Amino acid sequence: MNNESIKILSSPVMYLKSVGPKRAESFAKIGIHTVKDLLFYFPSRYLDRSTMLDSSKIYEYVINNYEGEVTILGKVIDKEIIRYARKEILKVQMRDSKGFFECVWFHGVKYMKDLFNPGDIFAVAGKPVLTKYGHLEFVHPDLDRITETESNQFLNTGKIIPVYRISKELKASNLGDLSLRRIINSAVEKYSAHLQETLPEEIISMHNLMPIIETVRNLHYPSDMQTLNEALHRLKFEEILYLEILIVLRKQNYQTKRVGNSFTIKTNLVSRFLKSLPFELTKAQLKVLGEIRRDMESAKPMNRLLQGDVGSGKTIVALIAMLISKDNGFQSALMVPTEVLAMQHFNNISRLVNPFGIKTALLIGGQKKSERNVILKMLASGELDFIIGTHALFEENVEFNNLGFVIIDEQHRFGVAQRLNIISKGISPDVIVMSATPIPRTLSMTVYGDLDVSVIDEMPKNRKPIKTYLRGEKKLPEIYKFIIDKAKAGLKTYIIYPLVKESDKLELKAAIAHYEELKNHHLKNLQVGLIHGQMSSKEKDEAMSAFAQGQYDVLVGTTVIEVGIDIPEANIIIINDAHRFGLSQLHQLRGRVGRGNQQSFCILVTRDEFAEKINSAINSEFLSPSQLEKQKTITRLQSMVKYNSGFDIAEIDFKLRGPGDVFGVRQSGMPELKYINVVEDTTLIMQARDAAFRLIAEDPNLSFPSHKVIRTNLISSYKDKLHYSKIA
Ligand code: ADP
Ligand code: MG
Numbered sequence: 001m002n003n004e005s006i007k008i009l010s011s012p013v014m015y016l017k018s019v020g021p022k023r024a025e026s027f028a029k030i031g032i033h034t035v036k037d038l039l040f041y042f043p044s045r046y047l048d049r050s051t052m053l054d055s056s057k058i059y060e061y062v063i064n065n066y067e068g069e070v071t072i073l074g075k076v077i078d079k080e081i082i083r084y085a086r087k088e089i090l091k092v093q094m095r096d097s098k099g100f101f102e103c104v105w106f107h108g109v110k111y112m113k114d115l116f117n118p119g120d121i122f123a124v125a126g127k128p129v130l131t132k133y134g135h136l137e138f139v140h141p142d143l144d145r146i147t148e149t150e151s152n153q154f155l156n157t158g159k160i161i162p163v164y165r166i167s168k169e170l171k172a173s174n175l176g177d178l179s180l181r182r183i184i185n186s187a188v189e190k191y192s193a194h195l196q197e198t199l200p201e202e203i204i205s206m207h208n209l210m211p212i213i214e215t216v217r218n219l220h221y222p223s224d225m226q227t228l229n230e231a232l233h234r235l236k237f238e239e240i241l242y243l244e245i246l247i248v249l250r251k252q253n254y255q256t257k258r259v260g261n262s263f264t265i266k267t268n269l270v271s272r273f274l275k276s277l278p279f280e281l282t283k284a285q286l287k288v289l290g291e292i293r294r295d296m297e298s299a300k301p302m303n304r305l306l307q308g309d310v311g312s313g314k315t316i317v318a319l320i321a322m323l324i325s326k327d328n329g330f331q332s333a334l335m336v337p338t339e340v341l342a343m344q345h346f347n348n349i350s351r352l353v354n355p356f357g358i359k360t361a362l363l364i365g366g367q368k369k370s371e372r373n374v375i376l377k378m379l380a381s382g383e384l385d386f387i388i389g390t391h392a393l394f395e396e397n398v399e400f401n402n403l404g405f406v407i408i409d410e411q412h413r414f415g416v417a418q419r420l421n422i423i424s425k426g427i428s429p430d431v432i433v434m435s436a437t438p439i440p441r442t443l444s445m446t447v448y449g450d451l452d453v454s455v456i457d458e459m460p461k462n463r464k465p466i467k468t469y470l471r472g473e474k475k476l477p478e479i480y481k482f483i484i485d486k487a488k489a490g491l492k493t494y495i496i497y498p499l500v501k502e503s504d505k506l507e508l509k510a511a512i513a514h515y516e517e518l519k520n521h522h523l524k525n526l527q528v529g530l531i532h533g534q535m536s537s538k539e540k541d542e543a544m545s546a547f548a549q550g551q552y553d554v555l556v557g558t559t560v561i562e563v564g565i566d567i568p569e570a571n572i573i574i575i576n577d578a579h580r581f582g583l584s585q586l587h588q589l590r591g592r593v594g595r596g597n598q599q600s601f602c603i604l605v606t607r608d609e610f611a612e613k614i615n616s617a618i619n620s621e622f623l624s625p626s627q628l629e630k631q632k633t634i635t636r637l638q639s640m641v642k643y644n645s646g647f648d649i650a651e652i653d654f655k656l657r658g659p660g661d662v663f664g665v666r667q668s669g670m671p672e673l674k675y676i677n678v679v680e681d682t683t684l685i686m687q688a689r690d691a692a693f694r695l696i697a698e699d700p701n702l703s704f705p706s707h708k709v710i711r712t713n714l715i716s717s718y719k720d721k722l723h724y725s726k727i728a
Contacts, residue, residue, distance in 0.1 A: 002194075002196075004194075005194035005195075005196065006196075008035065008191060008194050009034060009035050009036040009039075009191065009194050009195065010034045010035070010036060011034060011035055012024060012033060012034060012035075013027050013032060013033065013034065013035060013037070013038050016035065016038070016183060016186070016187055017183070017186055018179065018182065018183055019183060022173050023173045023174075023175060025173070026169045026170050026172055026173040026175065027170070029167075029169040030167050030169050030170065035187060035191050036195075038183075038184060038187050039187060039188060039191065039192055039195065039216055040216070041164065041184065042219045042220070042235075043162035043163050043164050043219070043220065044163060044164060044165040045163045046160045046161065046162055046163060046222070046228065047071065047073075047123050047144065047146075047154065047160065047161040047163060048160050048225060049154055049155070049158050049160075050158075050225070051071060052071050052072060052073055052123075053070050053071070053072055054072065054096050054097065054098040054099075055072060055074075055095075055096050055098045055099040055100065055101050055136060056098040056099060057098075058070055058072060058101070058128050058136055059099070059136060061128070062128050062129065062130050062136065063130075067127065068127065069125055069126060069127055070125070070126075070127075070128055071123055071124065071125040072096060072101065072123070072124050072125075073096055073121065073122070073123050073124075073146070073151060073154070073155070074094035074095060074096045074101060074121070074122060074124055075094060075095055075096070075119060075120070075121050076092060076093070076094055076116045076117060076118050076119060076120045076121075076122070077093045077094060077095055077100075077118060078092075078093045078118060079091065079092045079093065079113065079116050080093075081109065081113060087106070088109045088110075089104065089105070089106055089109065090104065090105040090109040090112050090113050091103070091104055092104075092116050094122070094124070099136075100135060100136070101124075101128075101135065101136035101137065101138065102131070102135060102136065102137045102138070103124060103137070103138045103139075103141055104137055104138070104139050104140070105139075105140060106139075106140070107140070115143070120145065121145070121146045121147070121148065121150075121151045122143050122144065122145055122146065123143070123144040123146055123161070123163075124138055124141045124142070124143060125141055125142040125143075125144075126138040126139070126140065126141030126142060127139075144161075144163050144177050145176060145177040145178050146161060146177070146178075147178060158224070159223070160221075160222045160223075160224070160225070160228065162181065162184075162219075162220055162221065162222075163177070164177075164180050164181065164184065166180060184220060185220065185221065188216065188217055188220045188221065192213055192216050192217050193213060195212050195213050195216060196212070196709075197211060197212050197709060198212055198238060198709060198713050199212070199238055199241070199709065199710075200706050200707055200709055200710060201706065202706060203241070203691060203695075206691075207237060207687065207691065209233070209234045209237055209238075210230050210231055210233070210234040212234075214231070215231045215234045215235060216231075218230070218231035219231045219232070219235065232675070233684070235675050236675045236676050236681060236684055237684060237687070237688055239673060239674065239675050239676055240673070240676050240681075240684065240685050240688040240689075241688040241691060241692055242710075242713070242714065242717070242718060243673070244688050244689045244691075244692030244693070245692045245695065245696065245710065245714065246714075246718060247692070248692050248693055248695075248696040249696065252696065252700065261299070261328065261330065261404050261427075261428065261429075261430070262296075262297055262298065262299045263296040263297060263324050263325060263327075263328045263330070263404070263405075263430070264296075264297055264328070265293075265324065265327060266327045266328060267327055269323055269326070269327050269356060270320060270323050270324060270327065272356065273320070273323055273352075273353070273356060274320070276352070276355065277316070277352075279460065281313075281316070281317075282313065282456070282458045282459070282460055282461070283458060284308075284312070284455075284456045284457050284458035285313055285316065285317050285456055285458075287454075288306060288308075288317055288454040288455070288456055289317055289320060289321075291304070291452075291454045292304065292306075292317070292321050292432065292454065293321075293324065295430065295452070296321065296324055296325075296430055301428045301429070301430055301431070302430035302431060302432070302452075303430075303431050303451050303452065304431070304432050304433070304451060304452045304453070304454055305432075305433050305434075305435065305451040305452070305453045305454070306318070306432050306433070306434045306435075306454050306455075306456070307434075307435055307436075307437075307438060307453060307454065307455045307456070308434075308436065308455065308456030308457070309436060309438070309456075309459070309591075309645065309646035309647070310436045310587065310588060310590075310591025310646060311459060311460075311463070311591050311594060311595050312436075312456040312457075312458070312459055312460075313456065313460055314409075314434045314436075314456060315345065315348075315349075315409075315566070317456070318334065318407045318409070318432060318434060319349060319352070319353075321405065321407070321430075321432060322334070322386055322405060322407065323353070323358075324405075325404045325405035325430070326358060326385050326386070328404065329402070329404075330402050330403070330404025330405060330429075331379070331382065331384065331385060331386070331387070331400050331401060331402055331403050331404060331405075331426075332385065332386050332387075332403075332404065332405040332406070332407070333386075333387050333388075333389070333393055333400070333403060333405070333406050333407070333422060333425075334349075334386065334387070334388045334389075334407045334409065335389060335390070335391075335393050335394075335406070335407065335408045335409065335422055336388070336389075336390060336409040336410065336563075336564065337390065337409070337410050337563060338390065338560060338563060338564075339364045339365065339366060339390055339537045339540060340531070340540050340541075340544060340560050340561065340565065341409070341410075341563055341564040341565065342362060342363075342364050342388055342389050342390050343362065343364070343537070343540070343541045343544065344544060344564070344565060344566060345388050345409070345564075346360065346361075346362040346388045347545070348566070349386065349388060353386070358385045358386060359378070359383060359384045359385045359386070360384070360385065360386040360387075360388065361375045361378065361379070361384050361386070361387055361388070362375075362387075362388055362389060363375055363376075363379075363387055363388070363389035363390075363392050363393055363398070364389055364390045364392050364537055365390060365391070365392050365537070366536055366537030366538070367392075367537070375387075376397065376398060376399070379398065379399065379400055379401070380399045380400065380401060381401060382401030382402065387400075393422055394421040394422045394425070398425065399425070400425050400426060402426070402427070403425050403426030403427075403429050404426060404429050404430065405426075405429050405430050405431075405432075406422055406423055406426065406429045406430070406431045406432070407431075407432045407433075407434065408422070408431070408432070408433040408434065409434045409564060410434065410435065410436070410563050410564060433451065436588065436591070436646060437584060437646070437650055438455075438646055438647045438650045462597040463594060463595075463597065464594070464597070464598070464599050464600065465594070465644045466590060466593060466594040466600045466601065466602050466644060467599065467600070467601050467602070468590065468601075468602045468603075468604065468640055468641050468644070469601070469602070469603050469604065469641070470578070470603075470604045470606065470610075470611050470614055470615060470637055470640070470641050471603055471604070471605055471606075471611055472605075472606065472607065472608030472609075472610070472611035472612060473605060473606070473607065473608055474608050475605075475611075476522075476605065477522075479574060479603055479605065480518075480522045480523060482572075482603075483495075483523065483526070483553075483554065483572060483574070484523065484525070484526065486571070486572060486601075487526050487553040487554070491571040491572055491598065492547070492550070492552070492553060492554070492555070492567070492569050492570045492571060492572070493553065493554045493555070493570070493571070493572040493573070493574065494554075494555050494556075494557060494561065494570055494572070494573040494574070494592055494593070495514075495518065495554060495555070495556045495557070495573075495574045495576070496557055496558070496559065496561070496573065496574065496575045496576060496589060497510070497511040497514055497556070497557075497558060497576050497577070498558075498559070498576065498577045498580045498581060499511060499532070499533070499558040499559055508532060508533075508534060508558070511532060511556070511558055512530070512532070514556065514576075515528070515530045515556040518554070518556060519556075523553075523554055526553040526554055527551060527552045527553050527554070528552060528553070528554045528555075528556060529543050529546055529547055529551075529552035529554070529555045529556065530543065530555075530556050530557070531543040531544065531547075531555060531556075531557040531558070531560060531561065532557060532558045532560060533558060533559075533560045540560070543555065544565070544567075547567060547570070548567050548569070550569065555570075559585070559589070561589075561592060562585060562588050562589055563588055565592050566592075566595055567592070567595070568595040568596035569596060570592060570593050570595070571593055571594075571596070571598050571599070571600045571601065572593060572600065572601045572602075572603070573589060573590060573592055573593045573600075573601070573602050573603070574603045574605060575589055575590075575602070575603070575604050575605065576605045577605070577606065578604035578605060578606045578637060578640075579606045579607065579610055579633045579636075579637060581636075582636070582653070582657070583636045583639065583640070583649060583652060583653040583656065583657075584649065584650065584653050586604070586636065586640050587640070587646055587649045589602075590602040590640070591646075602640075604637060604640060604641075606637060610633065610634060610637060613634065614634055614637055614638050614641070632656050635652065635656060636652075636656065639652045695707070695710075702714075
């Protein structure tokens with residue numbers, strides 16, 4: 001490699017034209033230190049002439065009631081500040097070749113007004129409306145400033161304009177659309193020729209990829225859409241290829257290092273246990289159990305993801321696998337994210353398996369030291385068969401006699417490191433991780449690529465779909481009446497108040513105040529209990545058990561009951577301030593009911609305005625960007641009313657939040673995907689995956705000279721991800 005080039009690319013951005021120390025500092029804050037970093041700061045989007053509309057087209061569009069965003073290029077003619085109800089409103093008049101339009105700001109007027117001077121050209125993006133005087137208006141649109149030259153090229157030659165994200169750090173040193181584009185443009189022209197190829201020649205030619213220098217140039221200044229797409233393709237391919245290589249290395253490491261146990265059915269323990277259950281397993285549960293048994297029999301350590309919607313009956317499957325492990329003389333550990341859930345699993349599981357002489361214990365943070373010591377001793381001596389617990393399980397002083405099987409419930413709550421930590425307490429134990437969030441196949445193959453996947457895709461029989469309603473706060477009196485009526489028929493209710501953080505004192509206070517009010521006032525003739533995260537584990541356990549045993553009609557709680565809680569007698573869940581919860585969280589909460597064979601209800605309580613709007617399904621009101629969060633909120637609530645299945649819910653959540661947030665990708669120990677869309681780029685992912693597998697099969701240690709570039713790049717760009725592999 002050329003040392004001169006490396007030196008140039010790694011020189012600080014400070015010395016670039018128009019940068020200097022102050023701007024360099026701003027760049028550093030968003031991770032841009034060197035010239036190379038800047039070359040890899042790609043546009044977040046592009047202005048493409050084919051997606052622009054002129055004012056006469058937009059007029060048509062609005063007249064025909066189309067909704068959605070449009071982009072238009074306009075020149076500033078004039079601006080004015082209007083006072084209305086003691087507030088300032090900024091109006092900017094603009095025009096394009098076909099006519100006039102106006103942009104309006106109700107907030108930030110002081111800052112915005114200085115942005116516009118007659119003759120300035122902007123790309124304006126937003127949702128257009130017609131004013132009562134019949135002209136086009138954009139309220140709080142997005143703006144990108146464009147030079148005269150750019151706009152001429154754009155209109156005459158169809159050149160595409162890159163738009164870079166301008167964070168507040170960049171703004172702070174006066175970097176705007178124009179200045180940033182100029183700085184990057186000049187860096188690309190001067191220095192991109194020094195970039196070194198980051199993919200092996202064989203892969204580039206086999207997959208017909210664009211070389212790195214062209215890719216970088218075209219991402220910044222594409223000549224046309226076709227070229228831009230090719231450059232993007234290369235970028236995505238490279239991103240996913242490296243991720244797949246990491247996965248293959250991890251998998252290789254995992255399998256060669258360990259030889260697992262081979263578990264077979266030894267006695268009639270499992271069949272006796274199955275007979276003792278009050279129900280039969282569903283077809284889906286049996287199928288999954290078959291897959292698990294096959295893995296357990298094989299000497300290759302099992303590493304399996306068990307997926308199934310809330311209430312599909314994952315726990316019982318896991319428990320049967322634990323029994324198989326016991327049958328072979330091994331201990332099992334079940335790790336869950338919350339104390340409440342650990343206590344529930346402990347109570348249920350010990351009740352089910354005690355008759356078979358199986359010893360089960362609970363290990364959580366809130367236990368007394370003496371109690372804990374007894375458990376630890378029994379665990380180390382092998383007296384205990386099953387241990388159920390929280391994070392407390394992977395503390396250092398927890399030792400097993402022979403841990404052969406590990407189950408991790410609600411796995412998205414744990415990181416890879418924690419997963420490995422508990423696993424390391426056994427000698428190659430078999431591992432199952434369970435999750436209620438359906439993960440798209442491409443994602444499970446990529447990000448969770450070292451796991452095999454089993455899906456329970458069927459609910460137990462006799463379940464009735466939960467009826468979900470959305471109600472405004474003013475309906476609360478009626479809702480209380482509903483709870484009271486249903487309580488007479490023996491139905492139990494959860495009432496949930498949002499607590500963003502269980503440690504938030506103020507919100508907790510509010511939730512407790514609501515509880516007092518319900519207990520002493522609205523629901524005074526019912527038995528009302530309370531549970532929240534600040535209670536001791538003993539208090540929490542008592543509250544849950546009392547509710548499970550029917551001592552309460554109503555359990556008021558925070559999100560401590562969000563995951564996993566299973567009380568089939570609970571049929572109604574009221575979720576207050578539903579707009580404050582995420583979609584998958586709402587689905588999880590709703591999954592607390594509908595677990596028996598009675599009709600269940602989920603009532604989402606929200607602001608009257610939301611409820612009215614959604615229930616009447618009228619949503620033509622214009623939403624300005626500051627209100628776009630509101631649009632998402634409405635979509636979330638709407639989907640809850642419309643869909644019952646976790647698959648549908650996950651798909652929408654995915655669209656609203658992106659895969660990283662939804663599926664715990666951040667905790668998976670894998671690099672975040674910046675360019676790949678796991679839903680849309682399936683073909684490309686499969687190609688890159690094949691390429692990665694072939695590459696490592698051929699050259700497991702990446703020692704071929706032609707693969708040196710991969711090795712170098714892995715070590716320079718993915719160093720922190722390598723400790724699960726041998727390359728480090
Ligand atoms: P999740 O998949 O959400 O963890 P659980 O394992 O908590 O679901 O199961 C939900 C409820 O369904 C439990 O009360 C469990 O006993 C019950 N259940 C599990 N399997 C069946 C089945 N095949 N038939 C009827 N009920 C079942
Ligand atoms: Mg569960």
